[in-house]
Amino acid sequence: MILGFVEWEAGEPLETSLQMLTLARDVADQTGTSLAAVAFGEEGAAVADHLGEYGVERVHHVADDRLTPYAPAAWGQALADLLEDHRPEAVLAPGTDRCQEVLAHVGATCDLPMAADCTAVEAGDAYEVTRHRWGGSLVEHARLEASTKLLSTAVHEVPIEPADVPTDPTVHTVEPTVDAEDLRVQVDRREESDVEGVPLGEARVVVGGGRGVGGPEDFDQLEELADLLDGALGSSRAAVNEGWRPHDDQIGLTGTKITPDIYIACGISGAVQHWVGCKGADTVLAINTDPEAAIMQKGEYAVVGDLHEIVPELNEALREREG
Amino acid sequence: MDVLTCIKRVPDTGSKIVLTEDRQSIDASNLGFTMSPHEECAIEAAVQLVEAHGGTARVLTLGPPAADEQLRTGLAMTADEATLLETDGAEWGPRATANAIADAVRAAEEEFDLLLFGNESADAANYQVGIRVAERLGLPVVAGIKSLEVEDGTAIAGREVSGGEEIYEVDLPAVVTVKEGINEPRYASMRAKMSARRQEVDRREPDAESGPGTFEKLRLEAPSDEDSAAEVLGEGPEAVPRIIEVLEEEVEVV
Numbered sequence: 001m002i003l004g005f006v007e008w009e010a011g012e013p014l015e016t017s018l019q020m021l022t023l024a025r026d027v028a029d030q031t032g033t034s035l036a037a038v039a040f041g042e043e044g045a046a047v048a049d050h051l052g053e054y055g056v057e058r059v060h061h062v063a064d065d066r067l068t069p070y071a072p073a074a075w076g077q078a079l080a081d082l083l084e085d086h087r088p089e090a091v092l093a094p095g096t097d098r099c100q101e102v103l104a105h106v107g108a109t110c111d112l113p114m115a116a117d118c119t120a121v122e123a124g125d126a127y128e129v130t131r132h133r134w135g136g137s138l139v140e141h142a143r144l145e146a147s148t149k150l151l152s153t154a155v156h157e158v159p160i161e162p163a164d165v166p167t168d169p170t171v172h173t174v175e176p177t178v179d180a181e182d183l184r185v186q187v188d189r190r191e192e193s194d195v196e197g198v199p200l201g202e203a204r205v206v207v208g209g210g211r212g213v214g215g216p217e218d219f220d221q222l223e224e225l226a227d228l229l230d231g232a233l234g235s236s237r238a239a240v241n242e243g244w245r246p247h248d249d250q251i252g253l254t255g256t257k258i259t260p261d262i263y264i265a266c267g268i269s270g271a272v273q274h275w276v277g278c279k280g281a282d283t284v285l286a287i288n289t290d291p292e293a294a295i296m297q298k299g300e301y302a303v304v305g306d307l308h309e310i311v312p313e314l315n316e317a318l319r320e321r322e323g
Numbered sequence: 324m325d326v327l328t329c330i331k332r333v334p335d336t337g338s339k340i341v342l343t344e345d346r347q348s349i350d351a352s353n354l355g356f357t358m359s360p361h362e363e364c365a366i367e368a369a370v371q372l373v374e375a376h377g378g379t380a381r382v383l384t385l386g387p388p389a390a391d392e393q394l395r396t397g398l399a400m401t402a403d404e405a406t407l408l409e410t411d412g413a414e415w416g417p418r419a420t421a422n423a424i425a426d427a428v429r430a431a432e433e434e435f436d437l438l439l440f441g442n443e444s445a446d447a448a449n450y451q452v453g454i455r456v457a458e459r460l461g462l463p464v465v466a467g468i469k470s471l472e473v474e475d476g477t478a479i480a481g482r483e484v485s486g487g488e489e490i491y492e493v494d495l496p497a498v499v500t501v502k503e504g505i506n507e508p509r510y511a512s513m514r515a516k517m518s519a520r521r522q523e524v525d526r527r528e529p530d531a532e533s534g535p536g537t538f539e540k541l542r543l544e545a546p547s548d549e550d551s552a553a554e555v556l557g558e559g560p561e562a563v564p565r566i567i568e569v570l571e572e573e574v575e576v577v
Contacts, residue, residue, distance in 0.1 A: 272339075
């Protein structure tokens with residue numbers, strides 16, 4: 001059995017989990033075994049209704065109240081119990097903050113190796129996995145061999161595909177063996193953010209500024225462009241390091257990874273650190289004085305010139321259209 | 324309080340990554356080295372906590388003799404002590420690394436109240452060393468943290484989630500892995516850099532022990548820049564009508 005760790009919201013599986021299930025089904029097909037899923041929390045059983053489409057035959061529902069809210073070590077222990085009882089060939093989890101964390105706990109408690117951010121698997125006795133390094137600007141081919149292979153999938157890399165033959169999954173309730181020690185770390189409370197506007201990670205349009213913007217004041221025109229397009233404003237690490245923008249705005253390896261329809265990159269060179277954060281955009285349009293800048297080659301569209309001349313004109317043209 | 328911060332020496336990549344001929348590593352012959360950005364913030368968090376609560380801040384890395392350079396960056400940021408778990412330069416996997424660090428923690432003179440890590444290293448990005456160290460030492464661990472305070476022996480740690488922050492309260496001793504943005508790491512003064520250069524670094528030889536199963540690198544690959552030629556829409560403000568066309572007709576956002 002291949003086991004996939006499914007996260008959900010409002011009773012529906014998250015996209016990142018469906019991407020993971022698509023890869024998990026591929027591994028199940030290659031190894032000629034069945035695909036199962038595990039889901040935590042009250043609505044975990046309802047999620048099963050959505051998983052037949054992806055070929056899941058069995059859903060393990062962890063329904064223990066002590067595990068709500070989220071408690072990483074306890075969730076890891078619940079997965080470790082499933083490993084012990086069912087000895088799956090592999091466990092796959094989406095490469096989200098939580099799943100990555102829980103899977104690392106499983107690796108530690110069961111003393112198993114774990115391969116993070118995988119995009120493809122060639123399954124034999126050992127698996128040859130393709131995985132991301134440097135946020136995906138470098139690809140690693142690695143060999144993973146273990147009684148149960150633990151893998152997380154890189155987010156937004158594997159396109160979601162339903163199964164050829166849908167299934168009707170059975171639901172099995174799991175009672176995990178967690179103790180007080182597993183519950184030392186648990187979400188205590190949630191604090192809402194007071195930032196207004198579209199969150200960077202969810203925006204359809206993102207306007208980004210880098211060192212070429214020249215100073216904090218000149219971000220005003222980029223902000224106006226973002227507003228005119230109902231988008232969000234972001235920046236490169238260089239602009240954050242200069243103190244021009246807060247870190248929350250940072251797009252990149254150590255900032256937010258964006259997935260908009262279009263990313264308009266202004267005065268940004270496109271170093272690896274930045275590119276891995278914006279390559280999830282469907283279209284990248286770069287405005288830069290240097291036609292040789294990396295981002296002017298890597299994106300779909302390039303405009304050669306000074307953003308301080310181009311962006312105000314663009315804003316004006318967009319305002320006229322609106323008016 | 325005594326705080327240990329674990330860091331990793333990584334190449335300071337620019338806009339293009341070039342591999343060595345054997346495709347086992349990045350060709351760093353024209354590159355400098357740095358530490359992973361999350362870890363620079365981890366050191367800053369450590370020295371701030373020690374400034375507020377007293378105690379010592381130690382930085383530790385597992386790496387080649389040259390990783391001494393990154394430890395000295397930590398010392399220049401006013402960490403008090405440094406430990407190098409010295410290797411021959413071969414890449415260590417996450418399990419062997421975590422086991423060696425846990426052993427070093429056990430062997431240390433200090434009884435650390437807090438162990439800080441970056442959430443993941445910039446290069447290998449295995450997302451697991453801090454958690455494995457915690458499990459091996461029987462300590463609680465919370466990962467991916469962007470705000471951290473310590474009050475009366477409890478760490479209050481925040482993780483960014485969509486639309487807000489999740490707050491965890493964890494009794495010390497504990498392990499916390501942090502993300503960039505938790506603070507702004509200080510620039511070391513020239514004087515601090517000079518004095519860091521003269522400081523003693525504690526050197527030890529770690530044991531490579533990694534348990535059953537294997538996870539080993541076969542080779543690296545630099546993805547080719549598909550579509551490396553972007554379409555040039557024009558030069559200067561004259562390109563504006565073409566930009567609008569793209570926004571309107573292709574992306575359909577206006």
